[in-house]
Amino acid sequence: MGLEEAIRSGKFIVTAEICPPKGTDISGLFSEAALLQGIVDAVNVTDCPRAMVRMSPLVLSSELIKMNIDTIMHLTCRDRNRIAIQSDLLAAHALGIRNVLAMSGDFTTMGDHPYAKPVFDLDSVQMLQVITKMNRGFDLMDNPLGGATSLYAGAVVNPGARPLGFVRIKLQKKISAGARFIQTQAVFDADLFNEFMDEFKSLNIPVIAGIIPLRSAKSAGFMIENIPGVKIPQAAINRMESASDPVTEGLKIAAETIDRIKENCQGVHIMPIGNHDHTKRLLEMCSLL
């Protein structure tokens, strides 16, 4: 069952994130994918996250599809103008990719090429509009395409951002522009997330909550410093600091968060630091396997 069908069926969705390599060797991908095969509904393939140069997500998404794993390809507005965005969307369709997560992208100065020219010709709402048009068989300028795309578009939201009225502006526009599902940035604070869901439940869009199992107190600190918009409660950091087995403690914290939010959303999205060695264990811990 592909992601769209799974979401429509109303089932609780599990997705997981893979980051393409910085280099030409994609063998690591296959071992990661093997860990996820059969335990997730789809795998997200990131698009040069934190503005670091990495392999294009087009290639890896297509490889995963060959392995019969449904993928959600990330596409940012940071590195492509409207021509390149549409070109990549056509390519994605041709390669069998059906799910695309439209996002603005981390800013260039965060990454390893701080002097790159930031593009941002479109914003994520406009990218979603483009996908909607292409699904109807037209490009952004209403020129007919030789064949419409059939892309299932998703959007991102930070459920920890406040004030909520401020978050609402763009979220609502994303949905009107054609977002059919939402994947969120990492949730560490279940209360903040549930408050967010209470506010937006009436929008009736499937929300898949992002989960990052912490690996150490240090990694928590790193995330607060380096990932925009991440909020980690002090209690979680304290637990990580005093844990004798921090990896297991991080999984426990993640499982508890999932338990506390799962009634309120339609899925979770696992984004581990490093690899997926413990993803299966995490899903077992919160009875999702």
Add this chain to the structure above:
Amino acid sequence: MIVTRSKPIEEIMDQIDQIMDQKICVIGCSLCAGKLKTGGEPEVKNMIRQLQDKRVNVIDGVVLKHACSIESWESLIKEQPVISDAEVLLVMSCGIGVSLLGRLCDKIVIPALDTVSLGAALNDEILLEMCSMCGQCTVGFFSGLCPKSGCPKSQLNGPCGGSNDGECEVRERKCIWTRIYEVMEAKNMLSMLNETLSPTEYNRGL
């Protein structure tokens, strides 16, 4: 105002390395660069001193009223005859002044500044990225504030995911969308933010 920054002297030296013996005139601009203290009288004098220390053949320095708006080359050298004696012009103005001199005369023209932003001077404060000359002004939707230039990611339809508690994730300043939200709320125009704006029509005025 066009915001400029001084180039590191090493970068300037790299550019004049091969032509150090030629007669160089330093040209400042009293308008934006003068006000910003990147190309006014004191900066021109300071540049001359630095170049002389490095044995560059500087013949003089002048400060133009506005390097971006010149009647003609003839009128310019009539006003500032020393310019015509020079073989190289080292220009301490924004890129517009440099480009204009570059096309008006047969001398070698070299910039001494980097042009970084269209900004505003508010009392002593310089506000950066006030307009990026996109060619289709849509600030009417935001009561004058510009998210295309004020937001590093040019987010036209709402804040990016990194905007939180008012701060911009990229620059050390308030998120422009926080500012827009506050201004629109105060002016009772919040509902206007629900309108989805189409992609900018770049190039239409050129």
